[in-house]
Amino acid sequence: MRRLTFFLRFFLWFSGRHLRRHLGRALVVLFGIALGAAVFTSVRLSVHASLHSFSRSMDFFAGTAEKVLVRPGGYVPEGVLPVLLAHPAVKDFSPLLTTFVRVYPPQGSSFLLIGIDPLLDQSFRKWRIRGDREKTAERWLDLIREPYTVILTEPLARELGTVSGARLKLEHARRTAEFRVAGILIPEGLALVEGERVALTDIATFQELTGLYGLVDRIDLTFKPKTSPLDIEDLARKLPDELELRSPSAARDSGTAMIRAYQLNLSVLSFASLFVGMFLVYSLVALNAASRRRELAILRAVGASPRLLFNLFLAEGALFGLCGWLLAIPLSSLLVRYLLHSVSQTISTLFVRVQVEGLVLSPWEILVSFAVTLCISIAAAFQPAREAMGVSPKEAMEIAQTGVRRRRSVRRLAAWAVGCILLCVPLSLMPGIGGVPLPGYLAILLLFVGFALLAPWMLERVGRALSPVLQRFAGMPAYLAGRYLRDSGARTSISVGALITAVALFTALVIMIHSFRQTVELWVQQTVSGDLFVTTKMGQVNRFRFPIPEPIVAGLSQLDVDADLVPSRRFQMTYGDFPYEFEVMGMETFLKHGGFVWMKGDPETARPLLLRGEGLLVSEVFANRTGLGIGDMFRAQIEGSRIEIPVAGIIRDYRTDGGVVFYSWKQFRQRFYDPQWSGVRFYFRDRTRDIDAQTTGLRDTLIARWGDRLDMISGKELRNGVLKIFDETFAITTVLLLIALAVASLGITTTLTVLVLERTRQLNTLFAVGASFGQIRSMICWEAGFLVVAGEMAGLACGFVLSYMLVYVINRQSFGWTFLYTVDWGTLALSFPLIVLAALVAALPAVRTAFREPPAALLRER
Amino acid sequence: MNSNSIEPVIHARKLSRTYPFGDSTVTGINQVDLDIAPGELVVLKGDSGSGKSTLLALLAGLDHPTAGELVVAGHHLSNSAGADLTRFRRKVVGMVFQSFNLLPTLNLLENVCLPALLAGKPAEAARAKALELLDWLGLKSRLKHDPAQLSGGEMQRTAIARALINDPALILADEPTGNLDSRNGRVVIDLLAELNRSSGRTVLIATHSNLADSLAHRCIRLRDGALTDPTCDG
């Protein structure tokens, strides 16, 4: 205890006062690390909020079910209910249907309508109507007694401006019907699903509204005590083949796994800012250790142990971590506000639908952010602390402070660097672990470390090669700058390392986002081609599950327009645990107007196979996730049909994180059954006439005839929408990127300031032997220029390697997709003036600070 | 003043330099009147804190007086600034410091050449001159060495070479022997005296030691920032 109080007091004396004297520097570093920590924390908290609301929603929704009976790609017929009723192992069961509906006339966004049998459901899910207990007649019975009644959650009722007993028109794919609000749900259990935007209705009413007579989405089951897996197998055997008994947590688990993987990706990205912040802490602690070497020697001479010195500097790092984290809290609360919404939106478009109610302060997440920030700062202080520990008391007796420079062999560092960089190759080739590209992330870390270690060698080379040339052509200041950099050793190279990291990150992300966007644009032009897309009402939000009614299909086919029609139907499927969409489409017409973005396989040979129905196309994501390649047999059970078709080609598709499989609609109908249309797109044949006008004309016709039953969107709007979602998704990345760059320019600022300040004595000497102020200023500018150019060059090189890893390793392993590699030179070039500017803005005030004391101070130094 | 008398190299009247310290001020030097003629070798004595370094800094153009008049080799230092001062430092004075102040990243030869190069002299000429000086100082075999590899005496001789490279008329040395043993100190003082004798340069040495007393033409003494009666001993 006494030792600790002594240490704290001594720390305040020795380090605290020093930091206070150089407060500006300390504050810049603090701000840098706080910014890094804030980004890291707020990103994690935002994803956590989505994760929390998703898994909570899924849990309430799953209720107490032990197994769930489904029919992949379709509906479970109620005909199986007698089998369940008769089976000795089954205790309870409850059929269930869900869909998204909207009030009519349209107002607000759609919400989830759940169809249940209120009696059977009692033992599965918790839901109660407000005021039920006081009355003798429980109002939920109204659901059964009276058709077309709904129960709403309170927020939904408020949003729709309705109350218990009022009437409400609900609109669905097939029709619109009037409901009576039978009650309001108490906010618990099922009422908390989907961000509390749900309505309950009786299953019979639901089926009538949607036309799904005798069909349900799924049947939840519980078993009697002491039911063995064998009993469940027996039940499975008694059920029709195309039905599957699934674990109720399967959907939740795959969803949470996806969100977690996304959280890891964003964490890694946001960690970059912290990583750059780490360089900042390192450079300041290293400066303090180096510039106070003599003091350290004196301390040692008067009896301080090496351990004490080590702890002093480690504590300095810890102080930065602690204060940085505390400062990060208010910063995070600002950032989180922006991130919360965009993160949940991204998760909803890419993975699973989430509705975030608000921020959830998870103690675990807070602990993680605290621990990571603290560890990073302590780790950053580790090396300078080791250095401080090695100061010998003898140095206190040395008079000439030429600066003891124990330079580690630059070549040896370079050898390590090459080793690190080479190690990236095997690591990038390794598969991810559990869907997470851990070896890839490790490779990225090694890449950064490698380039940072290479920096001293590089600076030495540049300095050596340039200084004679510079002396001749650029004069003395440039020469001195070159000489200084050549010999400055590890100190400068750390700052260059930080710069390399930030530039590399900038380069790599710019390339990645640009490539991604170019590829998506191409995909949108090709695969999302078409002039007008038509689907059932709310087809999009209901994932195109409901077919367009027959009479409308007949009407659409006979429409008098000069356009080709490409009908399609999508089935939501899983391959093992991996969710994908099986889409059948009018292949021949589609290929005539649009096309696929091919990855593997030859479009010319695949085309006839596709048209004859002897082949299908799988998306890159699907191929990567399932390992299915060209020529392999694709097998699936879709509703009643068993499908076995070889893969004819692999194409790029970016509609979701899941996979897609394309097959010919015509051939599907011939070989299996009539898949009907869940959507249709129109291509105008006459491309010379104004497409917009034709689209509007067609739209008007369709609205006039089936406006209440169909949703439609022009191809242009749809494509723009896709690109807009893309841009919104990457807005987060861009923000993170800009913050990393900001932290890096803080780094350049401190580095240059420090480089100048720690040489006050040398600069004064230069001044005393006849250098003019201008010469010194131009020397510093040359130094800044060298650092920036070297950092920028190496950063670009590192960034190109990194971009390859991001596109071909990280994206492939975490999302399953890659892109066509393209470089956005324009934006890349932008980073250069940005950083040069930051460097100059930093360098010039530093010179002024260096000469704040008159050079006469030189005569007073010993 | 007699018009025949030669113009002094150093001419100071009521020269003062005070440092602000909180609300009060600390005196560096106070109302100093000083004339030093060309070719003189003067020793500046005084207790620690008496203002020797302060005075030298003013004479070298490294600092500005707070009051008084100062003319060094015809340059009015009390009211010149910037480019003038730079030219003055390059051409007129050579400085030698107690702690040598060699630049650690330059080798010995480069350190010596530096002022000439800063002054814009051609590299070849600077190099030739530096070699000549270093030869004279017995450092010819150490040209490529870093300062850290030299002894204190060698460093101080290098610093003297550096002070001489631009052929200054005035050499200012602040405790040049302070960090040296007596033998090396002797060598350095002898070198400074030799410079004074052979080429008639004016030399001003601020020192505690008595090494230079016998060689000096004149001794001046500072006490609490003011000049007192000029005697060398005591």
Ligand SMILES: Nc1ncnc2c1ncn2[C@@H]1O[C@H](COP(=O)(O)OP(=O)(O)OP(=O)(O)O)[C@@H](O)[C@H]1O
């Ligand atoms: N930058 C400064 N700020 C405040 N006071 C100063 C400063 N420089 C010098 N002084 C004060 O001016 C006085 C003269 O200092 P100076 O360094 O000139 O003495 P000195 O004679 O050179 O001493 P020494 O023999 O120890 O080198 C001292 O009292 C000192 O405290």
Ligand SMILES: [Mg+2]
């Ligand atoms: Mg002094």
